[in-house]
Amino acid sequence: MAVTWSVGLRNAVLNAIETEIGEEPRVRIYDGSPPANVGAALSGNNVLVEFPLVANWMDDASGGSKTFTGLPLQQGATRTGIATFYRIYKADGVTASEQGTVGVTSAHDMQIDNTNIAEGQQVRITGWTKNAPHA
Numbered sequence: 001m002a003v004t005w006s007v008g009l010r011n012a013v014l015n016a017i018e019t020e021i022g023e024e025p026r027v028r029i030y031d032g033s034p035p036a037n038v039g040a041a042l043s044g045n046n047v048l049v050e051f052p053l054v055a056n057w058m059d060d061a062s063g064g065s066k067t068f069t070g071l072p073l074q075q076g077a078t079r080t081g082i083a084t085f086y087r088i089y090k091a092d093g094v095t096a097s098e099q100g101t102v103g104v105t106s107a108h109d110m111q112i113d114n115t116n117i118a119e120g121q122q123v124r125i126t127g128w129t130k131n132a133p134h135a
Contacts, residue, residue: 003134010064010132017066017130021098023055024091029102029112029123031081038087038099049077049123058130066130072113073125083115083123 005013032045051073059069086109088098100109111127 005064005132005134007064010134011061011066013132014061014064014066014130015058018056018058021088022090023057025053025057025097026089026091026093027051027053027086027110027125028089029083029086029110029117031079031084034085034099034101038096046079046081048079048081048083048117049075051075051125061132064132068125068128071125071127074122077117077119077121077123079117080119081117083112083117086110 028047028050030042030045031048033043035042035045053073054069057069058066060066083102086100086102087096089096102108102110102112103115104111104113106127109128110125113124113126114121117123
């Protein structure tokens with residue numbers, strides 16, 4: 001038999017993500033090949049756009065799901081390139097806590113409106129949802 005979790009436990013696990021990362025983190029979207037994991041060093045990747053997030057940056061978990069507060073989020077790009085992955089950093093801007101893929105469809109961990117980014121272009125995060133395991 002598979003392990004299952006109650007909705008309350010799933011919501012608590014998701015809410016712990018926001019607690020651990022802390023208030024006012026930053027999301028950076030990069031170009032190039034993603035590193036093997038969030039702890040691996042970047043290798044020639046450029047930050048295309050950075051999103052400062054608000055203190056309460058995730059909606060409260062509900063039904064075992066959680067998302068960014070205030071989607072869509074919009075920010076001006078600082079470089080030109082093709083977006084391939086993102087990292088979420090704690091407020092210190094140094095401690096990376098999450099890394100995932102970026103694309104225009106739900107097949108990616110984070111959805112943005114366009115992966116071909118030009119400097120000065122407004123980039124929109126249109127989707128980012130966390131689902132706790134073991135429904």
